[in-house]
Amino acid sequence: MVDPTPDPIDQSYRDAEILLTEQAERSARRARILAAVAQDKAVNPMERQTPAPGFASRYGWLVAASVMLVSGYLVLKFLPLQQLGSPPATQTAAVKPPQKNERTAALSPSAPVPDLSVSAPAAPTPSASDQAPIVARGRTTSSSKQAASAAVPPPATRVAPSSPMAAAPPPPPPPAAAPPPPPATVAEAAPPPVAARLAAPAAPAPVLRADAAKPMGMLGANPGFAELHAAAGAGRAAEVQELLDRHVPVDSADANGETALMKSVRADQPATAALLVRYGASLDKKNNAGFSARDLAAQVNDPALKRALGLQP
Amino acid sequence: MARDPAVDEDSELLRAYVDGDQDAFALLYDRHDQACFKFIRRLLGSAGADAEDLHQETWLAVSRHAASFNPRKAGFAAWLYTIARRKVWDHFRKQKITHLVSGQEDLMAEVPDSGPTPLEQAESRETALAIVKAVEALPLVQRETFLLFVECGLSLEKIAEITEVSAETSKSRLRYARTSLRRLLSEREAIDG
Numbered sequence: 001m002v003d004p005t006p007d008p009i010d011q012s013y014r015d016a017e018i019l020l021t022e023q024a025e026r027s028a029r030r031a032r033i034l035a036a037v038a039q040d041k042a043v044n045p046m047e048r049q050t051p052a053p054g055f056a057s058r059y060g061w062l063v064a065a066s067v068m069l070v071s072g073y074l075v076l077k078f079l080p081l082q083q084l085g086s087p088p089a090t091q092t093a094a095v096k097p098p099q100k101n102e103r104t105a106a107l108s109p110s111a112p113v114p115d116l117s118v119s120a121p122a123a124p125t126p127s128a129s130d131q132a133p134i135v136a137r138g139r140t141t142s143s144s145k146q147a148a149s150a151a152v153p154p155p156a157t158r159v160a161p162s163s164p165m166a167a168a169p170p171p172p173p174p175p176a177a178a179p180p181p182p183p184a185t186v187a188e189a190a191p192p193p194v195a196a197r198l199a200a201p202a203a204p205a206p207v208l209r210a211d212a213a214k215p216m217g218m219l220g221a222n223p224g225f226a227e228l229h230a231a232a233g234a235g236r237a238a239e240v241q242e243l244l245d246r247h248v249p250v251d252s253a254d255a256n257g258e259t260a261l262m263k264s265v266r267a268d269q270p271a272t273a274a275l276l277v278r279y280g281a282s283l284d285k286k287n288n289a290g291f292s293a294r295d296l297a298a299q300v301n302d303p304a305l306k307r308a309l310g311l312q313p
Numbered sequence: 314m315a316r317d318p319a320v321d322e323d324s325e326l327l328r329a330y331v332d333g334d335q336d337a338f339a340l341l342y343d344r345h346d347q348a349c350f351k352f353i354r355r356l357l358g359s360a361g362a363d364a365e366d367l368h369q370e371t372w373l374a375v376s377r378h379a380a381s382f383n384p385r386k387a388g389f390a391a392w393l394y395t396i397a398r399r400k401v402w403d404h405f406r407k408q409k410i411t412h413l414v415s416g417q418e419d420l421m422a423e424v425p426d427s428g429p430t431p432l433e434q435a436e437s438r439e440t441a442l443a444i445v446k447a448v449e450a451l452p453l454v455q456r457e458t459f460l461l462f463v464e465c466g467l468s469l470e471k472i473a474e475i476t477e478v479s480a481e482t483s484k485s486r487l488r489y490a491r492t493s494l495r496r497l498l499s500e501r502e503a504i505d506g
Contacts, residue, residue: 038335
């Protein structure tokens with residue numbers, strides 16, 4: 001089914017939401033939730049790490065039943081033979097219950113009963129799993145509010161210093177001493193972590209000379225375009241700088257006609273907005289709804305942002 | 314049909330998180346938190362004070378069940394909003410909120426598109442508040458369809474999947490939601506003079 005055409009009321013709602021968005025509130029929420037997730041993982045790591053039901057969990061009962069059947073069969077088969085083969089003098093001993101150790105020793109290769117108990121994973125207790133969100137969530141508790149407010153600038157680092165969320169893994173070192181591989185094998189090199197790759201692409205991209213000559217608004221398929229928009233909206237100035245230095249077109253627009261500068265302005269990110277303006281981003285280019293970055297800045301109404309855009313001394 | 318690269322990136326990020334890349338989760342969160350939070354908040358309407366809690370519960374659920382996410386079955390956004398929607402409906406059920414659940418679709422009259430939007434006419438905080446209040450006043454099924462389409466950017470097929478109705482029904486709900494919004498806002502304009 002073809003989606004209905006965009007309606008002006010849709011954009012009105014979007015703009016209204018932007019106008020009402022409180023960035024400080026959003027940052028605090030981010031810190032709180034990421035800390036809660038990290039804490040939840042620390043309390044209850046097994047639940048997450050357990051993969052989707054695999055062979056062992058699906059057919060574990062079948063394996064256990066088979067082992068028991070085989071064990072029973074072997075017991076029935078070998079026990080009478082042992083009794084029959086024993087000398088008459090020891091018949092009284094054969095009447096006695098057989099030595100348990102001997103039997104289990106004889107049967108152990110074909111009856112790996114102990115393995116069953118070993119292979120069963122220790123499931124986390126429900127109380128442990130339930131505890132995490134209660135401890136972490138607590139929007140109304142003062143302690144969590146303090147934790148959230150204390151964690152605003154680099155959220156996870158302060159709230160959960162011991163969590164793995166706190167320290168961003170460094171990008172993998174490039175293969176330093178390796179001889180220059182042939183072109184065909186370059187792509188086979190170990191890729192960097194996904195987050196690092198998507199958040200801050202480190203690999204130099206080809207210079208987009210041809211794209212730079214294209215008219216604005218027609219560059220949606222450019223490499224680096226999505227990263228530029230994401231970095232601009234998230235206020236990652238260093239990444240924006242890097243992408244612009246790689247000649248990603250500064251005024252490239254998405255399907256809604258939104259440019260990176262508009263993303264910066266909407267998200268109230270003066271640093272990236274100033275950078276984009278310095279690289280020649282247009283303040284007057286309009287999105288599909290007819291709003292320019294200048295219009296959006298007026299809606300956001302942040303003096304710092306206006307100063308960054310040169311709209312206010 | 315060409316696949317949206319952002320959809321693949323979401324799945325990739327979630328997979329990376331399952332594999333131990335903690336930054337991937339933060340990046341995934343940053344990609345969707347705004348839309349997800351607004352979806353929950355507007356869907357809750359007058360019960361919006363609980364939006365923070367439900368938003369957090371949604372992301373905890375994403376974290377806990379990340380390993381069971383199957384990108385071939387549904388995209389990450391559809392999965393996320395299915396979780397968020399379930400949280401809200403469960404909340405309504407617990408709070409015994411039922412008066413907004415009814416469809417009321419056939420009661421709405423079609424109102425033609427009337428030129429410039431209210432925000433263009435008066436770009437003010439009051440107008441913005443009036444618009445979001447009007448969204449919150451929509452019947453629940455229309456509201457969730459409108460929010461999933463406009464705020465979350467999902468297709469009608471995806472919305473139909475999440476809300477467990479046909480795509481045609483989703484389309485009707487969206488149309489009625491827009492009509493209702495226009496009516497509510499024009500009524501407000503009439504009152505304000």
